[in-house]
Amino acid sequence: MQKKGLMLGGLAALFIAGGALAAGPADLNAGMRSLMDRYLSEAQKKEPSLKAFSAEEGKKFFNAKRMHSTAKEERSCSTCHTSNPLNPGKTPVGKTIEPMAHSANKDRFTDPQKVEKWFKRNCAWVLERECTPEEKGDFITYMMSN
């Protein structure tokens, strides 16, 4: 109990220190917080100096274009989601995608399983690999911050 309180407090301090968030990841529910905790501790194993996730990095990641090796086309998260997460997007075959930003779509980033599934699907589509815990944490922080 005490440990959990400490951890949450620590996390909140980190987020504030990171300056990521007005209404930021404080909005995340318990399940999502523990997913973010996991991402952070995994990311810190690789990079011990990492203090918190960054909305700014998340934004860069979201818009970063990459040439897909077999599709021979440039892809990014924003290919389908548009460069503004407040706007709806479109899948490659034309289906509307609800906005990604939590503020525009309250269902976003409320279900850890769903979040993990879509990282798996879409990181493969854009990057041809899994996303790192740091990329995932930055991404979610960005989506919670706008």
Place this chain on the structure above:
Amino acid sequence: MKIRSVLVPILAVGALALFYGGPGYAADTSGHGSVYTREALSGGKKALLAERESEEGERGEGGGGGGGENERFSAVESPLYKKECSSCHFLYQAGFLPAHSWTMLLNTSDKHFGEDLALDDKTKTDLLAYLTANSAEKSDTEWSVKIMRSIGSSTPGRITKIPYIESKHRKIRRDVFKRPSIKSFSNCGACHTKGAGGNFEERTVVIPK
């Protein structure tokens, strides 16, 4: 002179019959002949005229029957199928493909048209159970009956490559499907305004600009 005045109308009627009874429609007496509708043309959508090969003498409204008991598909009733598959694309009714196609698609879900769907085994099993229970060969919908007839012994993976489906859309220029409002031939719901509910009748088609 006299012969000519008789011949001209006969030839004209013959030409018309050939045109409307053309290859793709030979076996189609359902009244769903072409994919365009009068509704699609109204409301200032005159540009559509240019895309149509012809519409004069179009069939009467209504139509129906012609191969199956039910005229339309039902809306998809599986929350799981909806959840797993409709985020990316139109939620194709199970009656669009035979069971062996659904099985093949689920077995290759890690390479689903270039994507890994990241489905766990239980999800795959449950999806397959729903899709095969409602697949084309088990459906008495006339479209399923015609799809089954047109695929022969093949195992289609793409609904858009089913000969019957292709034939139904053959009058639409390929670049129409590329419009930002449509994006692809597989985006049924862009034009089939009642498609999600299982109604693909021609009269419900509105082609967006």
